[in-house]
Amino acid sequence: MSFSEEEIEEFKVEANELLDLAEKSLLEIDQGGDYRSSFDAVFRGLHNLKGGAGMMEFTDLQAHTHELETIFMSFKDKNSIPKNYIGLFLNGVDAARSILEGDDIKFNFSVEASSEPESPKLVLESPPVLGPGPVEEVKSETTYDLPESVLEEFLAECDDNIESISRKLQLIEKGEYDKATIDELYREVHSIKGSAYLFSFIKLGDIAHAMESSLESVRNGTHLPSPELLNCLFKSLQTIEALLAKKRKKESDEKFDSLVGVISKALSLTSSRLQLVPTLHHEVPNTNDETTELDKTTELSMPLIPSPTPVTNPSKEKESEGASSIRVSVSLLDSLMTLMGEMVLVRNQVLQYSNKTEDLEFSSMSKRLNVVTSEIQGEMMKTRMQPIGNVLEKFNRVVRDLSHDLKKNIDLVIHGADTELDKSLLEAIKDPLTHIVRNSCDHGIELPQVRTQSGKPERGTITIKSYHEGGQVIIDITDDGKGLHKDQLVKKALEKGIITSTQVGQLSEKEIYDLIFAPGFSTAAQVTNVSGRGVGMDVVRTNIEKMGGNVELSGSAGVGTSIKIKIPLTLAIVPALIVRCGDGTFAIPQVKIEELVRVEQTSESKIEILHGIPVYRLRGNVLPLVDLNKILSMQSQQDRQYAAVAMNIVILSAENFSFGVIVDEIQDTVDIVVKPLNRLLKSLLAYSGATILGDGSISLILDVLGISKIAQLGFDKAKHLKEDNQSQQSTDIQEFLLVRVGNSSRHAMAMSYVLRLEEFRPDSVELSGHQRVIRYRDDILPLISLNEALGYQPVDSNRSSIPVIVVERAGKFYGLEVDEIIDIYSTSLEMKDATRPSPGIFGNLNDPQGLIVVVDPFQVIQNAFFPQSVESFSSGKSLATESMDEEVAGRILLVEDTVFFRKAITNVLEKRGYQVAYATNGKEAIDLVKREAGIFDLIVSDIEMPLMNGFELARALRKLPNYKTVPMMAVSSKADTAFRKEGMAAGFDMYLEKLKPDVLLAAIAELLRSKKDAA
């Protein structure tokens, strides 16, 4: 039997919830919470998962959870679970998650269970439901003399009964039941029994009979239903369902023989253990040994199902909430939200219209529409809301694991777990919060002995508080750790070059704390695997600001640190300020606005002109001003006299600075529904979206950060961020240096080649033989004109300066002359091969604004200075390049961190018929090699790579038995003798510099050939 993707997805969601539940409860046990109820919750989670896995034919998962469950059961009658077992179970839960995701995990259940208390009801196997078993032909003890229609009727009736029974059982579990409920339940079970025997479905009848008897005492009102009994009853129901399913398919139910027996036994046993109604509680006669034991251990802690007075037990209620909720796909909610947004707009239009008419009936109708729409809007928003606890509770585990790893004692306290916020935001806030919590554990809370020395309690506490305030959700993360020392922060920032010593004196307290969010900053003295790499906090800030929130840090040395995160409730509807500029109206998100200023041009408040640009003194600080008209290139007022007339300024905050935007008119504040723009318009940077205003007109939403970028504000900081992002996110973005040469196309070369950019005066160029050179530092820099090298028209030499790109190759410097250095260009475009292979050209970039020709500087140098050596290398093997195709098409592992080269080399190799796998650094390569079943025929590796460089990789690979003789080739832009030597020592068979594809191919062919010969 196979399941649809949807069903499997559904199961996975369900399974993850069950695992979450189990994990949460395990942690509760660990923290000394109510043992019995937590135990049951864990058990229920594992057990249900096992059942589900069996049904969905996840056999590995089923086996895994079964094992876990068995071990877990050995603690049934204990009062606690030892730490090492908790760890085992937690790991087991993790492993179950991985298995669920399709990983092949071998889990070691090595902590042996100490004792196996007998507990018949719990050895119940989940019934072998539906599909899994081999399908057998109709064969059972029942005789199908009945007409089909009668049978169907019976089955349908059973279904109804089962559903109703299960509903009642749930009610009882929640404690919301009375005598009538139990009576009805009893009756329904009875009727199943009756008709089952009537149709000679013996097994079905037996189970129903057992259920009926077990309910006897409860029905008589002498005993209370216990959770165990309910579990058993649920189980029985499940078995009945399975039996019915078999009947329906006319399959044999022989396999259920033993199960039915077990269930009946379990039911009678649990019912015999039922507690009497509370009044009689203390006189419970210990009828048999087992009950005695049970009572001894659980009398105090066992939660009773509340007696038939409707008592509300909040935690119970929450867990069983699933019964009254349904699952709806997020995309459906999203489209409902969109429609909702449109409805709000129509409402606004209707309202505006109704204000204009005299029609009373219409206006009263429109008022009603208004109220109803607002209400729907409110309710609609709630559907997407989820309690933040869903995320926060995950941190219990994080903190527990970390405190264990770090040998610290840390408690996590969560307040306001029921604070709700939009699901998409909830997802987005998860990573930043994890970062902060990990940071608090790692560098906030001190080691226990340090804490006792400084007079603090040995256990550290991290408190997460979340609450609503002013239409925003606030999350406070406070720890009582060592806090932040301002001096240390400043010192660190100086060391890392984030601030200069002249800035130190001017920093405010807030600015000092803000330093922690600067890229590349970390206060941990040591880099641990938990945190301390200095990539955390700036990412936290970026992510939070991306969702329109902000983050603040405060604290004092020795007492603790507190981080306050503010995020909006939802992203779908945002309050915004509408401004007019020229003919257009624009919306500015309210969260980005610091204040509005109207400058009346009086003597104390006026716009001043500094070097031709307007500035404004706001409470003594000079605020840069940006004219929206100019930024958006609107023609209306070209040369505005800023100092003459009254001006409206909107002061905006972007990243970590403020600036003012001059607009023509400030109109109104409205709630807008953000509509996404297509990518082209988004790429203009100026807009983050568009919206439809109440009158039906469209208004663009300004992207404050983008505007500041267009205006080139805060550029230095932006650059920092950018560099940092590049180092840590493995994006496919490649940087090129754009240059102009004597050809209409734009030319570029990969930034990784570029050492420095220089400008020389023409008269500093000297001649050494025919070679033009420049004395450069202590060296002589030979110049190559890129124009000449590429065969373009040489430019006239009457220029005031010569822009030169300095490139280092094999330890020597070379200068490439260009006409102009234009810009740095980052792109994720893939490089296309040159249409016609020409020397010195890598290929082309298909930029929408026109072709960009990518230059290969090494080849240019090669051709200019060593024209014959390329030939000499490949001439001997020139045949190799032609004839290799069919015989040695092999699998090549390419290890290269630069996207550009990776793509270029892969391209070349694949074209030649090689299979290419790639890794972005040595570590990845090793992992890949270990994971891969087959052996690669050749390894081509870069030298300079993050995490593990080429030399290390080579040494590591040579240690692997499979890779002792596999040919390895280093391809690097660092290719002087020292490097070559080290490379050969490390185990490389060949060391090439990043160069012509032909050479590379020839070399590869040669290596593969020699390997083949050797074999």
Added chain:
Amino acid sequence: MSAVNSKVKINTEQLTTFYVGSELFGIEVMKVQEVTGQQSVVPVPLAPDFIRGLVNLRGQIATAIGLNELFLQKPRTPENGEMSVVCRLEGNLVSLIVDTIGEVVEVERSEFEKTPDTVSFSLRRFMKGIYKLNGSMLSVLDIEAICRELTTINESTSTSTPTTRI
């Protein structure tokens, strides 16, 4: 030109036709959501010329593309009653602004041919091919290519920092 057939035959195709300048273009009928008259367009400052702006299409925002500007790279012709062909594609709602609307024609697939190479690239890249009709040629618009034009501009390209020197 043949009349609209209610039955769609396998070897024929129905195209909505329109004129840009003097040229006849067509789009597969199923890809067209609606044809409307002149709409009020909100211009988007900084956007390329061919983007006329944004249009409110009953609560949905569509991007209005002037085909005159896109194909012929010449500024918009003086208003002589333009029409809009609205297409929805992969979440993009585009409103193609054309000069006049033709009728819906049914063409034989066998009459299809690829665009002659001599047609300039700026035009050819938005064309799937041509149909030979009686007395005229019909260029089939590649609406996907136009939508791609709306997405290809790489977001990272534009974030490239203004002139850095090392």
